[in-house]
Amino acid sequence: MKLRNILFAGVLCLLLCGPALIGLASWGGVALPSWFTADDAAYLSGGVVEADPAAYASLEGFSSGEFQIAAEDAVGNCIPMKATALLANAALQRSAIETSNALFGWECYPAFYGSSIAEMPSRHRLLEIAEKATGDTLATASHIRDGLDALSLRHPEQRFFVYMGPDSMNVEGSPTAKLISNPLTYGELSSIFEDEGGHFQWIDGNVTFDEFADGWNSTDHHWNIQGAFRAYERMASALGFRDELLVPARLVTYDAPSFRGTFARRGLETRYVDQMIDYEFADFPQLSIIIDGAEASMDSLVHWKNYQAANVGANAFTSRYAEYFHTDYGLITLENEESDSRQDLLIVADSYSNCMERFLAVHYRTTYVLDPRHDDETIDAFLAQHQDVSDVLFIMRSPNMLAQATEHALEPEDMRE
Amino acid sequence: MVFSSTIFLFAFLPLFLAVYFAMPWRPAKNVVLLLFSLLFYAWGEPVYVWLMVASICFNWLFAFIIGKCGEGKTAPKRFWLVAALAANLLVLGFYKYQGFLAENINRAIGEEFIAELNLALPIGISFFTLQAITYVVDVYRGEVKVQKNPLYLGMYIAMFPQLVAGPIVRYADIEHEIDHRRATLEGFAQGLRLFCVGLGKKVLLANTAGVLADSLLPREAAEIGFIGCFSGVAAYTFQIYFDFSGYSDMAIGLGKMMGFEYPRNFNYPYTSKSATEFWRRWHMSLGGFFRDYVYIPLGGNRVSTPRFVANTMIVWGLTGIWHGAAWNFLLWGLYWGVLILLEKFLVMKVLDKLPRFVSHIWCVVLFFFGWLLFAVTGLSNVGEWFCAMFGAYGWLGTSTLWELQSWSYASLVPVFIVGSLPWAPWLRKKIQAWAEGDPHRAIVAAPQKGNTAVPPCQVVCEGPVPAGRARAVTAVNVLADVALLAVFVLSCMSVVSSSYNPFIYFQF
Numbered sequence: 061m062k063l064r065n066i067l068f069a070g071v072l073c074l075l076l077c078g079p080a081l082i083g084l085a086s087w088g089g090v091a092l093p094s095w096f097t098a099d100d101a102a103y104l105s106g107g108v109v110e111a112d113p114a115a116y117a118s119l120e121g122f123s124s125g126e127f128q129i130a131a132e133d134a135v136g137n138c139i140p141m142k143a144t145a146l147l148a149n150a151a152l153q154r155s156a157i158e159t160s161n162a163l164f165g166w167e168c169y170p171a172f173y174g175s176s177i178a179e180m181p182s183r184h185r186l187l188e189i190a191e192k193a194t195g196d197t198l199a200t201a202s203h204i205r206d207g208l209d210a211l212s213l214r215h216p217e218q219r220f221f222v223y224m225g226p227d228s229m230n231v232e233g234s235p236t237a238k239l240i241s242n243p244l245t246y247g248e249l250s251s252i253f254e255d256e257g258g259h260f261q262w263i264d265g266n267v268t269f270d271e272f273a274d275g276w277n278s279t280d281h282h283w284n285i286q287g288a289f290r291a292y293e294r295m296a297s298a299l300g301f302r303d304e305l306l307v308p309a310r311l312v313t314y315d316a317p318s319f320r321g322t323f324a325r326r327g328l329e330t331r332y333v334d335q336m337i338d339y340e341f342a343d344f345p346q347l348s349i350i351i352d353g354a355e356a357s358m359d360s361l362v363h364w365k366n367y368q369a370a371n372v373g374a375n376a377f378t379s380r381y382a383e384y385f386h387t388d389y390g391l392i393t394l395e396n397e398e399s400d401s402r403q404d405l406l407i408v409a410d411s412y413s414n415c416m417e418r419f420l421a422v423h424y425r426t427t428y429v430l431d432p433r434h435d436d437e438t439i440d441a442f443l444a445q446h447q448d449v450s451d452v453l454f455i456m457r458s459p460n461m462l463a464q465a466t467e468h469a470l471e472p473e474d475m476r477e
Numbered sequence: 478m479v480f481s482s483t484i485f486l487f488a489f490l491p492l493f494l495a496v497y498f499a500m501p502w503r504p505a506k507n508v509v510l511l512l513f514s515l516l517f518y519a520w521g522e523p524v525y526v527w528l529m530v531a532s533i534c535f536n537w538l539f540a541f542i543i544g545k546c547g548e549g550k551t552a553p554k555r556f557w558l559v560a561a562l563a564a565n566l567l568v569l570g571f572y573k574y575q576g577f578l579a580e581n582i583n584r585a586i587g588e589e590f591i592a593e594l595n596l597a598l599p600i601g602i603s604f605f606t607l608q609a610i611t612y613v614v615d616v617y618r619g620e621v622k623v624q625k626n627p628l629y630l631g632m633y634i635a636m637f638p639q640l641v642a643g644p645i646v647r648y649a650d651i652e653h654e655i656d657h658r659r660a661t662l663e664g665f666a667q668g669l670r671l672f673c674v675g676l677g678k679k680v681l682l683a684n685t686a687g688v689l690a691d692s693l694l695p696r697e698a699a700e701i702g703f704i705g706c707f708s709g710v711a712a713y714t715f716q717i718y719f720d721f722s723g724y725s726d727m728a729i730g731l732g733k734m735m736g737f738e739y740p741r742n743f744n745y746p747y748t749s750k751s752a753t754e755f756w757r758r759w760h761m762s763l764g765g766f767f768r769d770y771v772y773i774p775l776g777g778n779r780v781s782t783p784r785f786v787a788n789t790m791i792v793w794g795l796t797g798i799w800h801g802a803a804w805n806f807l808l809w810g811l812y813w814g815v816l817i818l819l820e821k822f823l824v825m826k827v828l829d830k831l832p833r834f835v836s837h838i839w840c841v842v843l844f845f846f847g848w849l850l851f852a853v854t855g856l857s858n859v860g861e862w863f864c865a866m867f868g869a870y871g872w873l874g875t876s877t878l879w880e881l882q883s884w885s886y887a888s889l890v891p892v893f894i895v896g897s898l899p900w901a902p903w904l905r906k907k908i909q910a911w912a913e914g915d916p917h918r919a920i921v922a923a924p925q926k927g928n929t930a931v932p933p934c935q936v937v938c939e940g941p942v943p944a945g946r947a948r949a950v951t952a953v954n955v956l957a958d959v960a961l962l963a964v965f966v967l968s969c970m971s972v973v974s975s976s977y978n979p980f981i982y983f984q985f
Contacts, residue, residue, distance in 0.1 A: 064951075065666035068958045072669050072965060073494070079487040123523045132484045136973075139483060145970040152967070153685070159888035166879055173885070174688040239879035 079138035086138070094375070098136065100143035103377035104325050111137055150328030154179075168235050171327030178236050184332050185278035186323035187228035190237035193244040200462045201252045207470035208454070212259035214472065215443055215452075220260035222253060222454040223295050224461050225412045226267060227281060228323075233269030249458060263298045265291060277334045280321020281457070282381045285338050286311070288416040291455075299405075299451060301423045308339035312364075317372045319380040330376070336384050338364060338415075347421055348395040351386075361386055361394075361418055385415040390435030393428055394421040401425050403450040408432060408439060408469065410460040420453070432469035433460070440473035478520040479641075480727045481680045481972050489517065497735065503656065507632050510735070517637035518600070525599035528568070533631040535564055536609040537624070540616040544623030554617060561613040569606045572596055577802035601641035603799060605634050607766055612648040614770055621649050629655050638731035642724045644742035644762035651737055658736030668733030670934035670961055675726025677964035680971045682896055683720035686712045689886055694852055698865035701881060702874030706865040708883035713852045714845060715893040718747065721760070740765075747897045750836035751828060752816040752843050763799075767792050790814045800851070805859055809850040816843055908936045908953055912946040934961065 082097055094100050111133035121127040139145065153172040161169045168178040168187065178187050191197065212220040228234060230246040237243035246266045254262040267275065267290075275287020283291070289308065296305055319334035349356040359365060363384055366372060373383055382388075388411050405424040407413055413429055421427035428449070430442060443449055460466060478485050493513045500506045519526035539561035546554035579591040612633070615621040624630040633655070639646050693701060693709030701709070725742035732739045746758035756764050775788045790811065797810015820828070828836045849866075853859045864870070878884060935954045942950065 061954075062662065064955060064958060065662050068962070069662070069666045069669055071962060072673070073491070075962075075965065075969070076486060076491045079483070080491060122519070125523065128484075128520055131488070132482070135483050135488050139487070139973050142973055145973045149967075149970040149974045152970075156888050157885045160885045163887055164878075164884050166884075170882070170885060173685055174692070239877060241875055241877050241880065 078140045079135055082140050083134075083138040095143065096140060098139045098142040100375060100377075101139070101146060103375045104143055104146055104328065147328050147330060150175075154329070166239065168239060171329050175327055177323050177327030177329070179327070179329065179332075180235055183273060183278075185273065186327050186329060186332060187234070187236055188281065188323070190229045190234055190240055190243040192240065193242050193248055197244055197462070198248075198252065201249055204462055204466060204470070205253050205255060205258070207467060208253075208260050209255070209258050210472075211439060211470050214440065218443065218449060219299075219451045220454075221263055221295070221298055221451065222260055223263040223265050223291065223298075223456075224249065224253065225265050225283065225291065225455065225457045226272065227457045227459075228272070228276070230458060231269060231272045232266050233272075235269070244458075246458075261298060263294055265294065277319065277321055277381070279319065279324040279329075279332050279334050280381055281323060282321065282411065282415070284334070285415055288412070289339060289419070292416050292419040295453060295455070296420065296423060299420075299423065299453070304423065306341060306344075306419055306422060309342045310340050312338045312340055314338075314367050314384075316370065317378070317380065318376070320377050321379070321381060325377050334380075336367065336380055338362065338384070344418075345396055345398040345422060347418065348397065350393040350395075351389050352391055358418075361392075362415075381411070381414070388414070388431050388434055389429075391428065391430055392417070393426065394418065395426050396421055396424060399423070399425050402448075404428070404446065404448045406430060406439070406442065406446070406449045406452045407455060408452065408466075409455040410457065412457055413455045424451075430469075432465040433463075436465075436468065438471055438473045439469050440471075444473070478517055480724065480731075481676060481684075481968070483972060484520075486969065486972060489513075489520075494734070498660070503658070506735075507629055507655065510637075511628055511632040511635060514632065514635040514637040514640060518635060518640060522600050525597075525602075528572075528599055528602075529605060529635060530631075532565070532568065532605065532609055533627065533634050536561065536613055536634065537627040537630045539564070540613050540623050540630075541625070543613065543616050548619070558613065558617045562610065565606050565610050565613075569602055572599055572602055574798075574802045604643050604645060605640060607645050607763075608639075608648070609634050610770065611645070611766065615647065615649050621652050624648075624652075624655075636732075636737075638728040638737075639739065642721070642728070643760070644725050644728060644739055645766050646732075646739050646762070647766075650740060654737050660734065660736040664736060665734045667934060668730040668735075670958070671730030671733060672727050673730075673961040673965045673968070674934060675723040675728075675730060676968045678719040678723030678726065678896070680723075680968040681964070682893065683716050683718075683723055684971065685889065686716040686719065686886075686893060689882060690716050690852070692882065695854075698858070698861035698874070699870045700874045701865075701876050702870045702872050703865055703868055704872055704878065704883060705874060705876060705881045706862050708881065708886070710845060710849045710852065710862075710866075712883075712886070714848050715897065717848065717852075718743070718897055719893075745897065745899045747841070747844070748837070748899060749840045749844075750833060751820050751825065751840055752813060753820050753825070755840055755844060756813065756817070763796070767796055771795060786818060789818055793817070803854065804856055805850055805854065808856070808859075809847060812847060812850055905936050908950060909938055912936070912938050912942045912950045913940045914943065914946070915940070 082092070085092055086097070111130050113127055113130040113134050116122070116124075116127035116130050118127075136142075150172040157169050157173070167182060168180045170189070171177045171179055171186065176189050178189050179185075180187055208220065208222060212218075224246075226232075226246045228236070230237065230244055230249065232246060234243070234245070237245060250262070250264060250266060254264070267287075271290075272287070275290060276283045289306075293305055296302070314336040317336075319336055320330060320332075321334060324330065324332065347358060347361075349358065349360055351360060363386075367384060372378070372380075379387075394417065399422070401424050403424050404426040405420060405428070407417055407420065407427060407429045409417070409429060409431060410433065411431075417427065417429045426448070428442070428446065430437070430439070439452070443452075454461070456466065478489065480486075493509075496513070497506055497509050500509055515526060515530070518529055522529075539557055543554055543557045543561070546557065575596060576593050579593040582591055583589050583593070612621070612624075612630070616623055624633070633646075633648055633651060636646075690709055690712035693705050694713060696705065696709075698706055722743035729739045729741065740762060742760060742762050744758040744761065746755050749755040749758055772788060772792045775791065776784060777788065778785050780788065793810045793814030794807060795810070796813070797807045800806045800809070824839075828839060846863075846866075849862055850859055853862050861869075865874070873881070935957055936950050938947070938950060
């Protein structure tokens with residue numbers, strides 16, 4: 061009994077001291093594999109929480125609670141095998157849910173208890189659980205529509221186009237929308253924005269669920285290049301370039317690395333996987349690129365050379381969409397010196413544009429890509445400084461279209477002052 | 478800070494144990510325990526920790542003065558007792574009930590007669606105030622000696638294991654242990670085992686049930702219908718039991734590690750067959766407090782019948798309102814008071830003649846609707862939820878079955894049910910009887926109500942055991958330890974996930 065007590069207490073105390081030992085090792089410069097520390101978990105979380113308790117080690121820091129938050133974050137950053145713990149815990153809950161679902165046979169079920177991500181095993185994909193069409197949401201949509209309309213009226217010399225990308229929550233035939241009451245559908249949002257008396261042109265982005273499954277990633281909220289290109293075709297046609305559309309030469313598929321996107325991270329699910337795909341074009345123009353004021357190159361928009369050289373992030377949950385195309389920037393400027401056009405385009409977009417803004421840039425002399433989430437300039441102010449812009453195109457999925465950042469971007473500049 | 482958090486498990490607890498056991502003398506250990514307890518409290522309440530320090534100081538002073546008043550219940554002694562009680566209850570009343578009283582008085586008068594201060598409730602104030610009261614009253618009664626060392630009294634009042642959610646440990650329970658406790662390897666290991674059991678209950682069971690409960694309870698009954706309301710209350714029924722009993726197990730386990738023997742707080746209450754029995758198994762330390770410090774001083778049941786009824790309703794009204802400053806908590810307390818009286822005068826005579834499973838169903842219905850009163854905020858919502866239970870809004874209200882998510886817990890229902898049954902003591906007794914070769918030995922099918930002894934987390938044979946059977950018992954105990962380590966690891970994984978970690982009683 062004594063030996064058993066010593067062993068039990070010893071093992072438990074060792075487990076309790078795990079993070080402290082990891083912290084000491086890290087402080088002592090001992091290199092530990094990323095899976096053994098909390099490093100891998102940073103990818104699951106989508107970032108590292110910087111923790112510096114020493115910065116708040118004062119009476120004031122303690123009284124305000126800042127020290128406690130920093131200390132808790134510091135401990136969290138030292139949890140051994142944190143990613144494994146997160147994934148295993150979710151897997152355990154999922155197995156209980158799957159067992160329960162054996163009695164009901166639902167097509168979709170949550171990735172873990174309380175998750176906003178659902179699994180759809182029949183299609184090997186993850187989905188966001190549909191939102192409800194609440195009064196507040198519909199009111200926000202109307203408010204954004206009014207903002208777009210007002211913006212268009214303030215700038216009668218420009219043409220305004222709005223494309224809202226469907227997503228797994230609202231696409232026609234969304235499996236989770238069928239399972240909840242009063243879901244917010246793409247059709248419902250479309251009917252709010254597609255106001256015949258309005259002063260901007262609504263470009264309908266709705267697709268069937270089969271088209272969605274083909275054109276969107278299974279584990280990520282972004283579309284793949286096929287879905288993005290079909291959307292480009294709709295947008296370019298609406299902009300008047302129906303007869304000048306790009307034609308891809310071939311589809312490139314990268315077998316490695318495997319792509320586990322935002323849904324896989326949020327759902328803590330590793331079963332499903334995507335592959336990066338891209339289009340090659342026979343004669344794509346060379347664009348001059350400026351990103352947030354710094355000169356860049358075409359390679360900054362599409363990192364295909366890295367992928368061909370297998371120079372990619374090692375972590376399974378690396379954001380491949382951002383890694384292959386590019387991450388979100390405040391303002392990108394694309395100059396197409398080969399274009400005969402004298403027109404400029406302003407794209408106001410979220411990350412949906414990251415893989416396809418170059419397609420639209422082919423049709424303009426200068427294309428600006430403004431992300432309201434990372435640049436708080438109003439569109440009024442931007443247009444005042446860029447008077448050659450003839451067309452303004454919004455490309456966003458619904459959560460960003462209805463977000464405060466977009467609302468702020470649509471505000472009149474004089475209201476800001 | 479909560480026990481089921483990474484900062485407690487991986488920073489505070491290892492550091493505390495290292496410092497505590499590094500101290501060679503018990504007085505130093507007591508001071509370390511006090512300092513760490515104050516740190517534990519200050520972590521979540523950096524301002525209100527001074528309120529606790531003030532409570533320690535004035536309770537120490539009042540008890541010291543009462544002690545100086547000499548033997549017998551003299552007038553000065555009584556005066557200082559009343560002063561101490563008033564001070565404690567004023568502090569508790571001010572922070573906990575000011576808003577509730579102000580809101581209701583203002584509503585009754587029709588104007589803002591009393592300013593609503595919207596004070597934050599100091600964590601654990603309901604618990605440490607009652608503990609302080611037990612000390613002062615026991616000093617007055619002469620049942621305990623005055624603690625001359627304010628640091629030791631502070632250690633008792635602030636002791637982090639039971640500070641924020643009980644059990645309510647009376648000073649008399651640990652008076653001897655303050656100066657004479659011994660931490661042994663056996664006690665330390667047993668404490669760790671109990672801590673693992675409690676952590677598993679809290680994190681793996683309570684938190685999981687809590688996800689469903691918290692998604693349904695805030696909703697309108699008309700929106701979720703019978704299935705939503707029923708499963709919401711059912712989830713809450715399991716959540717509150719595993720949460721509270723799990724926390725108590727962790728607190729008792731932590732105390733055991735240091736050599737303190739706290740009384741148990743839960744004794745499989747969901748196996749009860751009456752309301753009376755339920756309250757001898759649920760939150761036993763609270764029931765004991767109200768019995769010994771309110772009910773018996775009021776006369777208990779040694780009074781006329783009308784007075785007995787009044788005493789009972791006063792105690793249960795206070796029990797209800799102690800849980801929270803809201804009308805539904807008062808209603809909940811009175812609900813149990815009425816049921817206990819009904820049982821005493823009418824129902825038990827019938828129940829005693831019926832099969833046990835009928836009595837058990839009676840009790841299940843009672844505590845199920847009791848939790849409805851407790852969990853649903855707002856009396857009008859309680860009424861709607863009650864109607865929903867009888868089909869007023871159909872099976873699903875305006876929702877779909879899928880979105881209610883109750884179906885996803887179907888596989889866990891057997892786990893929750895088994896988890897609230899006394900299978901562990903039953904199995905322990907069976908193995909013990911087999912090992913000792915005495916199958917005719919009386920085996921208690923369910924722990925006796927009122928039993929305050931905390932059972933060990935292993936099979937302990939009291940009599941002689943043949944060598945072969947002793948090895949089998951050892952193997953069972955080793956397997957039990959492996960299982961507990963697995964529970965600990967799974968619990969840590971869940972804590973790290975931090976997906977959902979509320980303590981229901983945390984703000985008391």
